[in-house]
Amino acid sequence: MSSSALAVSDRLRATSRARHAKDRALMVLAWAALVVAVVPLVAIAWFLVEQGVRSISLEFFTSDPPGDLSASGGGIRNAVVGTLLMTGLATLIAVPAGIALAVFAREIGGRVAGSVRFVVDVLAGLPSIVVGIFVYSLVVVTTGHFSGLAGAVALAVIELPVIVVASDELLRLTDRRIDEGTRALGMLRWRSFLSVFIPTALSGIITGVLLAVSRAIGETAPLIFTALGNNFFTLDMNEPVQAMPLLIYRNALNSAFPAARDRAMGTALVLVVIVLAFNLMGRWIARRARPADQR
Amino acid sequence: MTTTPIRLQPPPVEPAPVVSVSAASHNAKMLEPAELSVELSGVNAFYGSRRVVRDISLPVRSNAITAIIGPSGCGKSTLLRCINRMHELTPGAHVEGRIEYHGIDLYAPDIDPVAVRRTIGMVFQQPNPFPTMSIHDNVAAPARFNGLIAGKAAEHDLVERCLRQAALWDEVKDKLKAGGTSLSGGQQQRLCIARALALEPDVLLMDEPCSALDPIATLQVENLMVELKRDYTIIIVTHNMQQASRVSDQTAFLTMGDDRAGYLVEMADTVEIFTNPRQQLTEDYVSGRFG
Ligand SMILES: Nc1ncnc2c1ncn2[C@@H]1O[C@H](COP(=O)(O)OP(=O)(O)OP(=O)(O)O)[C@@H](O)[C@H]1O
Ligand SMILES: [Mg+2]
Numbered sequence: 001m002s003s004s005a006l007a008v009s010d011r012l013r014a015t016s017r018a019r020h021a022k023d024r025a026l027m028v029l030a031w032a033a034l035v036v037a038v039v040p041l042v043a044i045a046w047f048l049v050e051q052g053v054r055s056i057s058l059e060f061f062t063s064d065p066p067g068d069l070s071a072s073g074g075g076i077r078n079a080v081v082g083t084l085l086m087t088g089l090a091t092l093i094a095v096p097a098g099i100a101l102a103v104f105a106r107e108i109g110g111r112v113a114g115s116v117r118f119v120v121d122v123l124a125g126l127p128s129i130v131v132g133i134f135v136y137s138l139v140v141v142t143t144g145h146f147s148g149l150a151g152a153v154a155l156a157v158i159e160l161p162v163i164v165v166a167s168d169e170l171l172r173l174t175d176r177r178i179d180e181g182t183r184a185l186g187m188l189r190w191r192s193f194l195s196v197f198i199p200t201a202l203s204g205i206i207t208g209v210l211l212a213v214s215r216a217i218g219e220t221a222p223l224i225f226t227a228l229g230n231n232f233f234t235l236d237m238n239e240p241v242q243a244m245p246l247l248i249y250r251n252a253l254n255s256a257f258p259a260a261r262d263r264a265m266g267t268a269l270v271l272v273v274i275v276l277a278f279n280l281m282g283r284w285i286a287r288r289a290r291p292a293d294q295r
Numbered sequence: 296m297t298t299t300p301i302r303l304q305p306p307p308v309e310p311a312p313v314v315s316v317s318a319a320s321h322n323a324k325m326l327e328p329a330e331l332s333v334e335l336s337g338v339n340a341f342y343g344s345r346r347v348v349r350d351i352s353l354p355v356r357s358n359a360i361t362a363i364i365g366p367s368g369c370g371k372s373t374l375l376r377c378i379n380r381m382h383e384l385t386p387g388a389h390v391e392g393r394i395e396y397h398g399i400d401l402y403a404p405d406i407d408p409v410a411v412r413r414t415i416g417m418v419f420q421q422p423n424p425f426p427t428m429s430i431h432d433n434v435a436a437p438a439r440f441n442g443l444i445a446g447k448a449a450e451h452d453l454v455e456r457c458l459r460q461a462a463l464w465d466e467v468k469d470k471l472k473a474g475g476t477s478l479s480g481g482q483q484q485r486l487c488i489a490r491a492l493a494l495e496p497d498v499l500l501m502d503e504p505c506s507a508l509d510p511i512a513t514l515q516v517e518n519l520m521v522e523l524k525r526d527y528t529i530i531i532v533t534h535n536m537q538q539a540s541r542v543s544d545q546t547a548f549l550t551m552g553d554d555r556a557g558y559l560v561e562m563a564d565t566v567e568i569f570t571n572p573r574q575q576l577t578e579d580y581v582s583g584r585f586g
């Protein structure tokens with residue numbers, strides 16, 4: 001073997017040893033980070049299941065809570081239905097408004113779009129209790145009473161920036177060549193958005209919407225002085241409406257009573273499962289909305 | 296005041312004395328010599344204050360293929376985009392001069408740019424089928440949106456006719472429901488041609504339509520163009536000299552002046568340009584002696 005070949009092999013060996021050490025250190029770090037992230041997650045999940053599962057029964061979903069928090073029995077039907085109704089209504093308001101705002105910002109461009117984006121950013125950063133106060137003075141004071149509608153408006157304000165940001169990003173990614181294609185084909189702008197750009201961005205927009213929904217579903221602060229809460233079952237959005245976070249809040253405050261504490265834990269578990277279900281559903285829809293060849 | 300936009304009518308097939316301009320017939324004029332389709336006179340194009348096309352006049356013959364050749368950056372794409380009023384969509388861009396389509400000033404205030412784009416179709420350098428639409432819908436949807444067809448049966452006929460015209464039918468007839476972007480590049484380009492044809496345009500602008508294609512697909516598209524010129528007027532931008540000499544009937548050679556704006560050096564029948572150009576610049580360019 002020539003001396004230069006020896007030097008080369010030496011160098012190879014040295015490098016590879018150093019690299020392996022670095023490699024191993026990085027792997028250890030990555031695993032450590034994973035553990036740090038996963039342990040609390042598993043702990044919370046375990047805690048919720050362990051504490052909550054004993055409250056879960058058919059009755060838990062089919063009956064309303066007893067008038068007295070400290071009494072055992074009853075369920076959370078009014079809160080589940082109230083949460084779904086208010087979040088659904090909020091989404092019905094926020095999705096078209098959010099997408100329209102994003103389309104508007106993209107289409108107008110320039111300073112107007114800049115200020116739309118700024119306002120949306122500010123909205124996204126507002127503490128949710130402030131959103132609650134705002135909607136309180138806007139809706140509750142005007143109509144003269146607390147209502148599910150006011151709660152839905154508050155949740156819509158929470159959802160709106162998430163939807164605008166997601167839609168804006170995705171519409172921005174729409175290929176310029178596709179854009180030119182629609183123009184060269186004499187397609188009107190609203191038609192291009194409706195039939196080409198939004199469908200192209202759809203899976204991402206749906207993901208954004210579900211993100212917004214799962215954020216809104218767990219919000220408590222904006223509901224405290226809008227929806228207020230209601231011990232009874234109602235479908236009337238003109239009345240105060242119960243929501244799961246409100247129910248958790250009131251029962252957990254009274255967790256000196258075992259019944260209230262269990263009710264709070266059980267509701268928390270149900271809430272997490274619902275959020276998870278929305279999340280999984282969103283992923284599934286997002287996958288189906290993708291063009292056939294990218295699935 | 297808003298004026299009612301007119302819908303540009305493709306001209307009648309046989310010698311036509313006047314262009315039929317639907318309702319707003321006050322705008323109708325005597326036709327230029329029947330065989331001119333598009334006529335540019337003294338066209339200047341700007342991006343902001345920068346002039347990129349200077350004083351170009353081009354008579355474009357009907358039912359013929361006109362090739363535009365010239366070095367990169369001399370404004371060929373820009374010129375093409377002036378013809379179907381796409382240029383003005385770039386913020387700050389504007390056009391000066393006159394562009395007529397069968398004697399109608401395409402930049403007259405009562406002309407609807409959207410109608411111009413429907414009459415003067417465009418195929419781009421990069422195939423750009425709509426990603427979420429099937430092959431079928433890529434062809435049918437724009438025609439449907441423009442109110443040209445209604446009903447499933449009509450759509451089906453249109454899709455088949457246009458795909459046949461674009462020489463793509465046999466390759467895709469069994470998978471019309473597949474995504475438009477699942478095709479090969481050459482197939483996608485022919486799909487985009489079919490899509491443009493579905494609007495029944497009269498003029499087809501093609502900006503380097505083969506530059507993303509392999510030689511076989513290129514040949515297919517070239518044969519297609521020759522087929523299409525029976526029914527359409529075609530203007531093609533190309534960097535491929537053989538392509539220009541193979542398919543086109545007349546050729547315009549553009550180059551950049553000292554102000555870096557493109558101007559027309561020479562326009563003539565393709566045979567003339569390639570065998571007997573009048574300008575030294577043209578001869579240098581087409582024979583590959585430049586720079
Ligand atoms: N959107 C734009 N904004 C500003 N300048 C532009 C824009 N598009 C093109 N230009 C400029 O205009 C000039 C002409 O461009 P154009 O694309 O028309 O050239 P071309 O002849 O088509 O070139 P190529 O053969 O490379 O496609 C170039 O100098 C280019 O930099
Ligand atoms: Mg170009």
